[in-house]
Amino acid sequence: MLFNYSNKSVVITGGASGIGKAATIAFARQGATVHVIELNENGWPSLQEELHDYSAKTFIHTGDVSDQARMLEIFQQIGPVDVLINNAGIAHVGSVTTTTEADFDRLFRVNVKGVYNCMLAAIPQMQAKGGGAILNLSSIAAVVGLSDRFAYSMTKGAVLAMTLSAAKDYLKDKIRVNCISPARVHTPFVDGFITKNYPGKEKEMFEKLSASQPIGRMGKPEEIANLMIYLCSDEASFITGSDYPIDGGFITLNT
Structure with missing residues:
Protein backbone atom coordinates (compact mmCIF):
# COMPACT_ATOMS: atom_id res chain seq x y z
CA MET A 1 0.00 0.00 0.00
CA LEU A 2 1.27 3.43 -0.90
CA PHE A 3 1.63 5.93 1.96
CA ASN A 4 1.58 3.24 4.61
CA TYR A 5 1.98 4.65 8.12
CA SER A 6 1.53 1.41 10.02
CA ASN A 7 3.93 1.26 12.97
CA LYS A 8 4.62 4.98 12.66
CA SER A 9 4.00 7.57 15.35
CA VAL A 10 2.69 10.93 14.12
CA VAL A 11 2.34 14.07 16.24
CA ILE A 12 -0.04 16.79 15.02
CA THR A 13 -0.35 20.08 16.87
CA GLY A 14 -3.78 21.67 16.71
CA GLY A 15 -5.05 18.37 15.40
CA ALA A 16 -8.66 18.51 16.61
CA SER A 17 -10.03 21.24 14.36
CA GLY A 18 -9.81 22.61 10.84
CA ILE A 19 -6.81 21.51 8.79
CA GLY A 20 -5.37 19.69 11.78
CA LYS A 21 -8.52 17.63 12.22
CA ALA A 22 -8.45 16.59 8.57
CA ALA A 23 -4.79 15.63 8.99
CA THR A 24 -5.50 13.56 12.10
CA ILE A 25 -8.20 11.59 10.29
CA ALA A 26 -6.05 11.15 7.16
CA PHE A 27 -3.01 9.82 9.02
CA ALA A 28 -5.16 7.53 11.17
CA ARG A 29 -6.73 6.06 8.04
CA GLN A 30 -3.25 5.32 6.70
CA GLY A 31 -2.49 3.26 9.79
CA ALA A 32 -0.55 5.74 11.92
CA THR A 33 -0.69 6.06 15.67
CA VAL A 34 -1.62 9.73 15.97
CA HIS A 35 -0.88 11.96 18.93
CA VAL A 36 -2.82 15.22 18.89
CA ILE A 37 -1.58 18.19 20.89
CA GLU A 38 -4.34 20.69 21.66
CA LEU A 39 -4.66 23.68 23.95
CA ASN A 40 -7.81 22.16 25.45
CA GLU A 41 -10.06 19.15 24.91
CA ASN A 42 -13.07 21.03 23.52
CA GLY A 43 -12.74 19.55 20.04
CA TRP A 44 -11.93 16.02 21.16
CA PRO A 45 -15.49 14.57 21.30
CA SER A 46 -16.23 15.71 17.75
CA LEU A 47 -12.95 14.31 16.47
CA GLN A 48 -13.55 10.96 18.15
CA GLU A 49 -16.93 10.69 16.42
CA GLU A 50 -15.34 11.12 13.00
CA LEU A 51 -12.45 8.77 13.67
CA HIS A 52 -14.77 5.76 14.07
CA ASP A 53 -12.60 2.64 13.76
CA TYR A 54 -9.35 4.58 14.21
CA SER A 55 -10.00 6.17 17.61
CA ALA A 56 -8.12 3.40 19.46
CA LYS A 57 -4.87 4.57 17.86
CA THR A 58 -5.43 8.30 18.37
CA PHE A 59 -4.49 10.10 21.57
CA ILE A 60 -4.89 13.68 22.74
CA HIS A 61 -2.46 15.64 24.89
CA THR A 62 -3.42 19.03 26.28
CA GLY A 63 -0.85 21.76 26.27
CA ASP A 64 0.13 25.16 24.91
CA VAL A 65 2.74 24.85 22.14
CA SER A 66 4.33 28.09 23.35
CA ASP A 67 5.13 26.40 26.68
CA GLN A 68 8.49 24.71 26.12
CA ALA A 69 8.53 22.74 29.36
CA ARG A 70 5.09 21.31 28.61
CA MET A 71 6.04 20.34 25.05
CA LEU A 72 9.19 18.56 26.24
CA GLU A 73 7.07 16.72 28.81
CA ILE A 74 4.47 15.64 26.25
CA PHE A 75 7.03 14.38 23.74
CA GLN A 76 8.76 12.45 26.51
CA GLN A 77 5.43 10.80 27.32
CA ILE A 78 4.74 9.99 23.68
CA GLY A 79 8.11 8.38 23.07
CA PRO A 80 9.85 7.93 19.69
CA VAL A 81 8.27 10.08 16.98
CA ASP A 82 8.44 9.41 13.25
CA VAL A 83 6.49 12.42 11.97
CA LEU A 84 5.81 15.88 13.38
CA ILE A 85 3.17 18.15 11.85
CA ASN A 86 3.47 21.69 13.22
CA ASN A 87 -0.06 22.80 12.41
CA ALA A 88 -1.15 24.83 15.47
CA GLY A 89 -1.39 28.54 14.79
CA ILE A 90 -3.44 31.67 15.23
CA ALA A 91 -4.39 34.50 12.89
CA HIS A 92 -4.57 38.26 13.22
CA VAL A 93 -5.88 41.16 11.16
CA GLY A 94 -3.88 44.37 11.27
CA SER A 95 -1.17 46.54 9.71
CA VAL A 96 1.97 47.79 11.46
CA THR A 97 0.15 50.73 13.03
CA THR A 98 -2.96 48.79 14.04
CA THR A 99 -1.13 45.81 15.57
CA THR A 100 -0.60 46.08 19.31
CA GLU A 101 2.55 44.86 20.99
CA ALA A 102 0.49 42.31 22.88
CA ASP A 103 -0.94 40.88 19.66
CA PHE A 104 2.49 40.83 18.02
CA ASP A 105 3.97 38.94 20.96
CA ARG A 106 1.01 36.54 21.12
CA LEU A 107 1.38 35.58 17.46
CA PHE A 108 5.11 35.13 17.82
CA ARG A 109 4.70 32.88 20.87
CA VAL A 110 2.24 30.53 19.19
CA ASN A 111 3.18 30.58 15.50
CA VAL A 112 6.96 30.84 15.80
CA LYS A 113 8.02 29.72 19.26
CA GLY A 114 5.46 26.92 19.13
CA VAL A 115 7.10 25.48 16.01
CA TYR A 116 10.54 25.82 17.59
CA ASN A 117 9.42 24.16 20.84
CA CYS A 118 7.98 21.12 19.09
CA MET A 119 10.96 20.69 16.77
CA LEU A 120 13.24 21.01 19.80
CA ALA A 121 11.33 18.19 21.49
CA ALA A 122 10.99 15.93 18.44
CA ILE A 123 14.40 16.16 16.74
CA PRO A 124 16.45 14.35 19.43
CA GLN A 125 13.94 11.50 19.33
CA MET A 126 14.23 11.32 15.54
CA GLN A 127 18.02 11.40 15.75
CA ALA A 128 17.97 8.47 18.16
CA LYS A 129 15.59 6.58 15.90
CA GLY A 130 17.62 7.18 12.75
CA GLY A 131 15.42 9.67 10.93
CA GLY A 132 12.01 11.23 10.59
CA ALA A 133 9.91 13.82 8.82
CA ILE A 134 8.84 17.26 9.97
CA LEU A 135 6.23 19.31 8.15
CA ASN A 136 5.58 22.91 9.17
CA LEU A 137 2.54 24.97 8.22
CA SER A 138 3.61 28.21 6.58
CA SER A 139 1.33 30.29 4.33
CA ILE A 140 1.26 32.20 1.09
CA ALA A 141 1.61 35.20 3.44
CA ALA A 142 5.28 34.25 3.80
CA VAL A 143 6.06 35.11 0.18
CA VAL A 144 3.41 37.59 -1.03
CA GLY A 145 2.10 40.83 0.41
CA LEU A 146 -1.35 40.52 1.97
CA SER A 147 -3.25 43.52 3.26
CA ASP A 148 -3.73 43.75 7.02
CA ARG A 149 -1.77 40.60 7.80
CA PHE A 150 1.42 42.18 9.14
CA ALA A 151 2.06 40.11 12.27
CA TYR A 152 0.64 36.93 10.77
CA SER A 153 2.89 37.30 7.73
CA MET A 154 5.88 37.85 10.01
CA THR A 155 5.26 34.55 11.75
CA LYS A 156 4.78 32.55 8.57
CA GLY A 157 7.92 34.02 7.04
CA ALA A 158 9.75 32.85 10.14
CA VAL A 159 8.29 29.35 9.78
CA LEU A 160 9.55 29.15 6.21
CA ALA A 161 13.05 30.29 7.25
CA MET A 162 13.17 27.87 10.19
CA THR A 163 12.14 25.05 7.88
CA LEU A 164 15.02 25.68 5.48
CA SER A 165 17.53 26.05 8.29
CA ALA A 166 16.47 22.86 10.09
CA ALA A 167 16.43 20.90 6.83
CA LYS A 168 20.07 21.86 6.27
CA ASP A 169 21.16 21.17 9.84
CA TYR A 170 19.70 17.66 10.08
CA LEU A 171 20.44 16.20 6.64
CA LYS A 172 23.04 13.86 8.16
CA ASP A 173 20.46 12.59 10.64
CA LYS A 174 18.05 11.61 7.85
CA ILE A 175 15.46 14.05 9.16
CA ARG A 176 13.51 15.66 6.34
CA VAL A 177 12.02 19.09 7.02
CA ASN A 178 9.54 20.71 4.65
CA CYS A 179 6.67 23.16 4.83
CA ILE A 180 3.46 23.82 2.96
CA SER A 181 1.92 27.20 2.24
CA PRO A 182 -1.85 27.12 1.88
CA ALA A 183 -3.94 29.99 0.63
CA ARG A 184 -7.36 30.46 2.19
CA GLY A 219 -9.21 25.01 -0.43
CA LYS A 220 -10.62 22.08 1.52
CA PRO A 221 -8.94 20.83 4.70
CA GLU A 222 -8.85 17.34 3.22
CA GLU A 223 -6.84 18.62 0.24
CA ILE A 224 -4.22 20.02 2.58
CA ALA A 225 -4.16 16.77 4.55
CA ASN A 226 -3.58 14.74 1.38
CA LEU A 227 -0.45 16.75 0.61
CA MET A 228 0.74 16.19 4.17
CA ILE A 229 0.30 12.44 3.76
CA TYR A 230 2.56 12.45 0.71
CA LEU A 231 5.28 14.76 2.00
CA CYS A 232 5.74 12.84 5.26
CA SER A 233 5.67 9.41 3.64
CA ASP A 234 8.51 7.11 2.64
CA GLU A 235 7.49 7.75 -0.96
CA ALA A 236 8.67 11.36 -0.53
CA SER A 237 12.08 10.38 0.85
CA PHE A 238 13.92 12.52 -1.76
CA ILE A 239 12.17 15.72 -0.66
CA THR A 240 13.58 18.04 1.99
CA GLY A 241 14.11 21.77 2.45
CA SER A 242 11.14 22.62 0.25
CA ASP A 243 8.04 24.79 0.52
CA TYR A 244 4.93 23.60 -1.28
CA PRO A 245 2.26 26.21 -2.07
CA ILE A 246 -1.24 24.74 -2.17
CA ASP A 247 -3.10 27.87 -3.15
CA GLY A 248 -5.42 27.48 -6.12
CA GLY A 249 -2.92 29.40 -8.24
CA PHE A 250 -2.78 32.44 -5.94
CA ILE A 251 0.97 33.04 -6.03
CA THR A 252 1.60 32.53 -9.73
CA LEU A 253 -1.72 33.29 -11.40
CA ASN A 254 -3.20 36.14 -9.35
CA THR A 255 -2.56 39.10 -11.66
Missing part, protein backbone atom coordinates in the same frame (compact mmCIF):
# COMPACT_ATOMS: atom_id res chain seq x y z
CA VAL A 185 -8.89 27.16 3.32
CA HIS A 186 -12.57 26.79 4.22
CA THR A 187 -12.58 25.89 7.91
CA PRO A 188 -14.88 26.75 10.83
CA PHE A 189 -12.40 29.52 11.65
CA VAL A 190 -13.13 31.23 8.31
CA ASP A 191 -16.89 30.98 8.87
CA GLY A 192 -16.49 32.44 12.36
CA PHE A 193 -14.28 35.24 11.08
CA ILE A 194 -16.83 36.23 8.44
CA THR A 195 -19.73 36.10 10.89
CA LYS A 196 -17.87 38.22 13.42
CA ASN A 197 -16.55 40.87 11.05
CA TYR A 198 -19.24 41.04 8.37
CA PRO A 199 -22.64 40.44 10.04
CA GLY A 200 -25.43 40.37 7.51
CA LYS A 201 -22.98 40.06 4.62
CA GLU A 202 -21.78 36.53 5.22
CA LYS A 203 -22.69 35.12 1.79
CA GLU A 204 -21.28 38.14 -0.06
CA MET A 205 -17.97 38.00 1.83
CA PHE A 206 -17.66 34.23 1.47
CA GLU A 207 -18.01 34.56 -2.30
CA LYS A 208 -15.55 37.46 -2.38
CA LEU A 209 -12.93 35.59 -0.37
CA SER A 210 -13.43 32.48 -2.51
CA ALA A 211 -13.00 34.47 -5.72
CA SER A 212 -9.68 35.91 -4.52
CA GLN A 213 -8.06 32.63 -5.57
CA PRO A 214 -7.74 32.10 -9.33
CA ILE A 215 -9.22 28.61 -9.13
CA GLY A 216 -12.42 30.27 -7.89
CA ARG A 217 -12.86 28.66 -4.48
CA MET A 218 -11.22 28.11 -1.13
Whole structure:
Protein backbone atom coordinates (compact mmCIF):
# COMPACT_ATOMS: atom_id res chain seq x y z
CA MET A 1 0.00 0.00 0.00
CA LEU A 2 1.27 3.43 -0.90
CA PHE A 3 1.63 5.93 1.96
CA ASN A 4 1.58 3.24 4.61
CA TYR A 5 1.98 4.65 8.12
CA SER A 6 1.53 1.41 10.02
CA ASN A 7 3.93 1.26 12.97
CA LYS A 8 4.62 4.98 12.66
CA SER A 9 4.00 7.57 15.35
CA VAL A 10 2.69 10.93 14.12
CA VAL A 11 2.34 14.07 16.24
CA ILE A 12 -0.04 16.79 15.02
CA THR A 13 -0.35 20.08 16.87
CA GLY A 14 -3.78 21.67 16.71
CA GLY A 15 -5.05 18.37 15.40
CA ALA A 16 -8.66 18.51 16.61
CA SER A 17 -10.03 21.24 14.36
CA GLY A 18 -9.81 22.61 10.84
CA ILE A 19 -6.81 21.51 8.79
CA GLY A 20 -5.37 19.69 11.78
CA LYS A 21 -8.52 17.63 12.22
CA ALA A 22 -8.45 16.59 8.57
CA ALA A 23 -4.79 15.63 8.99
CA THR A 24 -5.50 13.56 12.10
CA ILE A 25 -8.20 11.59 10.29
CA ALA A 26 -6.05 11.15 7.16
CA PHE A 27 -3.01 9.82 9.02
CA ALA A 28 -5.16 7.53 11.17
CA ARG A 29 -6.73 6.06 8.04
CA GLN A 30 -3.25 5.32 6.70
CA GLY A 31 -2.49 3.26 9.79
CA ALA A 32 -0.55 5.74 11.92
CA THR A 33 -0.69 6.06 15.67
CA VAL A 34 -1.62 9.73 15.97
CA HIS A 35 -0.88 11.96 18.93
CA VAL A 36 -2.82 15.22 18.89
CA ILE A 37 -1.58 18.19 20.89
CA GLU A 38 -4.34 20.69 21.66
CA LEU A 39 -4.66 23.68 23.95
CA ASN A 40 -7.81 22.16 25.45
CA GLU A 41 -10.06 19.15 24.91
CA ASN A 42 -13.07 21.03 23.52
CA GLY A 43 -12.74 19.55 20.04
CA TRP A 44 -11.93 16.02 21.16
CA PRO A 45 -15.49 14.57 21.30
CA SER A 46 -16.23 15.71 17.75
CA LEU A 47 -12.95 14.31 16.47
CA GLN A 48 -13.55 10.96 18.15
CA GLU A 49 -16.93 10.69 16.42
CA GLU A 50 -15.34 11.12 13.00
CA LEU A 51 -12.45 8.77 13.67
CA HIS A 52 -14.77 5.76 14.07
CA ASP A 53 -12.60 2.64 13.76
CA TYR A 54 -9.35 4.58 14.21
CA SER A 55 -10.00 6.17 17.61
CA ALA A 56 -8.12 3.40 19.46
CA LYS A 57 -4.87 4.57 17.86
CA THR A 58 -5.43 8.30 18.37
CA PHE A 59 -4.49 10.10 21.57
CA ILE A 60 -4.89 13.68 22.74
CA HIS A 61 -2.46 15.64 24.89
CA THR A 62 -3.42 19.03 26.28
CA GLY A 63 -0.85 21.76 26.27
CA ASP A 64 0.13 25.16 24.91
CA VAL A 65 2.74 24.85 22.14
CA SER A 66 4.33 28.09 23.35
CA ASP A 67 5.13 26.40 26.68
CA GLN A 68 8.49 24.71 26.12
CA ALA A 69 8.53 22.74 29.36
CA ARG A 70 5.09 21.31 28.61
CA MET A 71 6.04 20.34 25.05
CA LEU A 72 9.19 18.56 26.24
CA GLU A 73 7.07 16.72 28.81
CA ILE A 74 4.47 15.64 26.25
CA PHE A 75 7.03 14.38 23.74
CA GLN A 76 8.76 12.45 26.51
CA GLN A 77 5.43 10.80 27.32
CA ILE A 78 4.74 9.99 23.68
CA GLY A 79 8.11 8.38 23.07
CA PRO A 80 9.85 7.93 19.69
CA VAL A 81 8.27 10.08 16.98
CA ASP A 82 8.44 9.41 13.25
CA VAL A 83 6.49 12.42 11.97
CA LEU A 84 5.81 15.88 13.38
CA ILE A 85 3.17 18.15 11.85
CA ASN A 86 3.47 21.69 13.22
CA ASN A 87 -0.06 22.80 12.41
CA ALA A 88 -1.15 24.83 15.47
CA GLY A 89 -1.39 28.54 14.79
CA ILE A 90 -3.44 31.67 15.23
CA ALA A 91 -4.39 34.50 12.89
CA HIS A 92 -4.57 38.26 13.22
CA VAL A 93 -5.88 41.16 11.16
CA GLY A 94 -3.88 44.37 11.27
CA SER A 95 -1.17 46.54 9.71
CA VAL A 96 1.97 47.79 11.46
CA THR A 97 0.15 50.73 13.03
CA THR A 98 -2.96 48.79 14.04
CA THR A 99 -1.13 45.81 15.57
CA THR A 100 -0.60 46.08 19.31
CA GLU A 101 2.55 44.86 20.99
CA ALA A 102 0.49 42.31 22.88
CA ASP A 103 -0.94 40.88 19.66
CA PHE A 104 2.49 40.83 18.02
CA ASP A 105 3.97 38.94 20.96
CA ARG A 106 1.01 36.54 21.12
CA LEU A 107 1.38 35.58 17.46
CA PHE A 108 5.11 35.13 17.82
CA ARG A 109 4.70 32.88 20.87
CA VAL A 110 2.24 30.53 19.19
CA ASN A 111 3.18 30.58 15.50
CA VAL A 112 6.96 30.84 15.80
CA LYS A 113 8.02 29.72 19.26
CA GLY A 114 5.46 26.92 19.13
CA VAL A 115 7.10 25.48 16.01
CA TYR A 116 10.54 25.82 17.59
CA ASN A 117 9.42 24.16 20.84
CA CYS A 118 7.98 21.12 19.09
CA MET A 119 10.96 20.69 16.77
CA LEU A 120 13.24 21.01 19.80
CA ALA A 121 11.33 18.19 21.49
CA ALA A 122 10.99 15.93 18.44
CA ILE A 123 14.40 16.16 16.74
CA PRO A 124 16.45 14.35 19.43
CA GLN A 125 13.94 11.50 19.33
CA MET A 126 14.23 11.32 15.54
CA GLN A 127 18.02 11.40 15.75
CA ALA A 128 17.97 8.47 18.16
CA LYS A 129 15.59 6.58 15.90
CA GLY A 130 17.62 7.18 12.75
CA GLY A 131 15.42 9.67 10.93
CA GLY A 132 12.01 11.23 10.59
CA ALA A 133 9.91 13.82 8.82
CA ILE A 134 8.84 17.26 9.97
CA LEU A 135 6.23 19.31 8.15
CA ASN A 136 5.58 22.91 9.17
CA LEU A 137 2.54 24.97 8.22
CA SER A 138 3.61 28.21 6.58
CA SER A 139 1.33 30.29 4.33
CA ILE A 140 1.26 32.20 1.09
CA ALA A 141 1.61 35.20 3.44
CA ALA A 142 5.28 34.25 3.80
CA VAL A 143 6.06 35.11 0.18
CA VAL A 144 3.41 37.59 -1.03
CA GLY A 145 2.10 40.83 0.41
CA LEU A 146 -1.35 40.52 1.97
CA SER A 147 -3.25 43.52 3.26
CA ASP A 148 -3.73 43.75 7.02
CA ARG A 149 -1.77 40.60 7.80
CA PHE A 150 1.42 42.18 9.14
CA ALA A 151 2.06 40.11 12.27
CA TYR A 152 0.64 36.93 10.77
CA SER A 153 2.89 37.30 7.73
CA MET A 154 5.88 37.85 10.01
CA THR A 155 5.26 34.55 11.75
CA LYS A 156 4.78 32.55 8.57
CA GLY A 157 7.92 34.02 7.04
CA ALA A 158 9.75 32.85 10.14
CA VAL A 159 8.29 29.35 9.78
CA LEU A 160 9.55 29.15 6.21
CA ALA A 161 13.05 30.29 7.25
CA MET A 162 13.17 27.87 10.19
CA THR A 163 12.14 25.05 7.88
CA LEU A 164 15.02 25.68 5.48
CA SER A 165 17.53 26.05 8.29
CA ALA A 166 16.47 22.86 10.09
CA ALA A 167 16.43 20.90 6.83
CA LYS A 168 20.07 21.86 6.27
CA ASP A 169 21.16 21.17 9.84
CA TYR A 170 19.70 17.66 10.08
CA LEU A 171 20.44 16.20 6.64
CA LYS A 172 23.04 13.86 8.16
CA ASP A 173 20.46 12.59 10.64
CA LYS A 174 18.05 11.61 7.85
CA ILE A 175 15.46 14.05 9.16
CA ARG A 176 13.51 15.66 6.34
CA VAL A 177 12.02 19.09 7.02
CA ASN A 178 9.54 20.71 4.65
CA CYS A 179 6.67 23.16 4.83
CA ILE A 180 3.46 23.82 2.96
CA SER A 181 1.92 27.20 2.24
CA PRO A 182 -1.85 27.12 1.88
CA ALA A 183 -3.94 29.99 0.63
CA ARG A 184 -7.36 30.46 2.19
CA VAL A 185 -8.89 27.16 3.32
CA HIS A 186 -12.57 26.79 4.22
CA THR A 187 -12.58 25.89 7.91
CA PRO A 188 -14.88 26.75 10.83
CA PHE A 189 -12.40 29.52 11.65
CA VAL A 190 -13.13 31.23 8.31
CA ASP A 191 -16.89 30.98 8.87
CA GLY A 192 -16.49 32.44 12.36
CA PHE A 193 -14.28 35.24 11.08
CA ILE A 194 -16.83 36.23 8.44
CA THR A 195 -19.73 36.10 10.89
CA LYS A 196 -17.87 38.22 13.42
CA ASN A 197 -16.55 40.87 11.05
CA TYR A 198 -19.24 41.04 8.37
CA PRO A 199 -22.64 40.44 10.04
CA GLY A 200 -25.43 40.37 7.51
CA LYS A 201 -22.98 40.06 4.62
CA GLU A 202 -21.78 36.53 5.22
CA LYS A 203 -22.69 35.12 1.79
CA GLU A 204 -21.28 38.14 -0.06
CA MET A 205 -17.97 38.00 1.83
CA PHE A 206 -17.66 34.23 1.47
CA GLU A 207 -18.01 34.56 -2.30
CA LYS A 208 -15.55 37.46 -2.38
CA LEU A 209 -12.93 35.59 -0.37
CA SER A 210 -13.43 32.48 -2.51
CA ALA A 211 -13.00 34.47 -5.72
CA SER A 212 -9.68 35.91 -4.52
CA GLN A 213 -8.06 32.63 -5.57
CA PRO A 214 -7.74 32.10 -9.33
CA ILE A 215 -9.22 28.61 -9.13
CA GLY A 216 -12.42 30.27 -7.89
CA ARG A 217 -12.86 28.66 -4.48
CA MET A 218 -11.22 28.11 -1.13
CA GLY A 219 -9.21 25.01 -0.43
CA LYS A 220 -10.62 22.08 1.52
CA PRO A 221 -8.94 20.83 4.70
CA GLU A 222 -8.85 17.34 3.22
CA GLU A 223 -6.84 18.62 0.24
CA ILE A 224 -4.22 20.02 2.58
CA ALA A 225 -4.16 16.77 4.55
CA ASN A 226 -3.58 14.74 1.38
CA LEU A 227 -0.45 16.75 0.61
CA MET A 228 0.74 16.19 4.17
CA ILE A 229 0.30 12.44 3.76
CA TYR A 230 2.56 12.45 0.71
CA LEU A 231 5.28 14.76 2.00
CA CYS A 232 5.74 12.84 5.26
CA SER A 233 5.67 9.41 3.64
CA ASP A 234 8.51 7.11 2.64
CA GLU A 235 7.49 7.75 -0.96
CA ALA A 236 8.67 11.36 -0.53
CA SER A 237 12.08 10.38 0.85
CA PHE A 238 13.92 12.52 -1.76
CA ILE A 239 12.17 15.72 -0.66
CA THR A 240 13.58 18.04 1.99
CA GLY A 241 14.11 21.77 2.45
CA SER A 242 11.14 22.62 0.25
CA ASP A 243 8.04 24.79 0.52
CA TYR A 244 4.93 23.60 -1.28
CA PRO A 245 2.26 26.21 -2.07
CA ILE A 246 -1.24 24.74 -2.17
CA ASP A 247 -3.10 27.87 -3.15
CA GLY A 248 -5.42 27.48 -6.12
CA GLY A 249 -2.92 29.40 -8.24
CA PHE A 250 -2.78 32.44 -5.94
CA ILE A 251 0.97 33.04 -6.03
CA THR A 252 1.60 32.53 -9.73
CA LEU A 253 -1.72 33.29 -11.40
CA ASN A 254 -3.20 36.14 -9.35
CA THR A 255 -2.56 39.10 -11.66
